[in-house]
Amino acid sequence: MVDFQYKDSYDVRDLEEIVRILRAPGGCPWDAEQTHQSIRRNFLEEAYEAVEAIDEGSPDHLKEELGDVLLQVMLHARMEQEEGRFDLDGVADGICKKLIFRHPHVFGNVEVSGTGEVLSNWETLKRQEKGQATNTDALEAVARSLPALWRAEKVQKKAKKAGFDWPDISGALDKLSEEIGELKAAVAQGTNVEEELGDLLFSAVNVSRFLKADPEDALNRATDKFIHRFQKVEEFAAAQGRSMEGMTLEELDKLWEQAKGS
Numbered sequence: 001m002v003d004f005q006y007k008d009s010y011d012v013r014d015l016e017e018i019v020r021i022l023r024a025p026g027g028c029p030w031d032a033e034q035t036h037q038s039i040r041r042n043f044l045e046e047a048y049e050a051v052e053a054i055d056e057g058s059p060d061h062l063k064e065e066l067g068d069v070l071l072q073v074m075l076h077a078r079m080e081q082e083e084g085r086f087d088l089d090g091v092a093d094g095i096c097k098k099l100i101f102r103h104p105h106v107f108g109n110v111e112v113s114g115t116g117e118v119l120s121n122w123e124t125l126k127r128q129e130k131g132q133a134t135n136t137d138a139l140e141a142v143a144r145s146l147p148a149l150w151r152a153e154k155v156q157k158k159a160k161k162a163g164f165d166w167p168d169i170s171g172a173l174d175k176l177s178e179e180i181g182e183l184k185a186a187v188a189q190g191t192n193v194e195e196e197l198g199d200l201l202f203s204a205v206n207v208s209r210f211l212k213a214d215p216e217d218a219l220n221r222a223t224d225k226f227i228h229r230f231q232k233v234e235e236f237a238a239a240q241g242r243s244m245e246g247m248t249l250e251e252l253d254k255l256w257e258q259a260k261g262s
Helices: 012-023 029-033 040-056 059-082 088-102 115-129 135-140 148-161 169-189 193-210 215-239 249-260
Strands: none
Touching: 012 029, 012 059, 040 059, 059 088, 088 115, 135 148, 148 193, 148 215, 169 193, 193 215, 215 249
């Protein structure tokens, strides 16, 4: 039994102590074995689950999922503390200084006219803070670990700040059509298919940006719609005493059209 004080209510420092105990000798063998890389995916999954709780609008679920995210922060900070590089207070110190630096209109004497100017100043200060001397530096700084659609969107937005953008959506739509043609040609020739598919997806993200539509949300809704219609097709087939696997593509297509109207 470890030396630990049980309470009716715990705080952040208690969580920090629990993580220390779990990774210390005599604690949990699994926790002690973990590294930044071994739990990297856990961090991503917990963040996505927190976002799902936000979408659900459930405060209780959100509180639980934020706790899971906080645990990931604690674990990574503890690993670094064990190596003598930084601790949780160092993490807090860094973000506090960043927030103070990037909010001169709050913590300094800079005046802003509204949100637009705040965001513009934020981007300028961020580039200054990270030593980004060129526009390309800003593009390359977009995290590769982001979902590909979001990364493409962020890169495009930063390119726009440099003036590299279509004047309106018509240019983006024309480019999308062009990329569809190039993908068809690549498929026919059997060369550069993945490259052309990537160009097509990148162009589709550009269109979503002009529409002010989140490409991840749009694709998720399309996937949900597909699942719903697929379920209907399966139900229609079952009503005929058949399975989807035993039907021709033409028959399935007719049921798909029927599902679209239901």
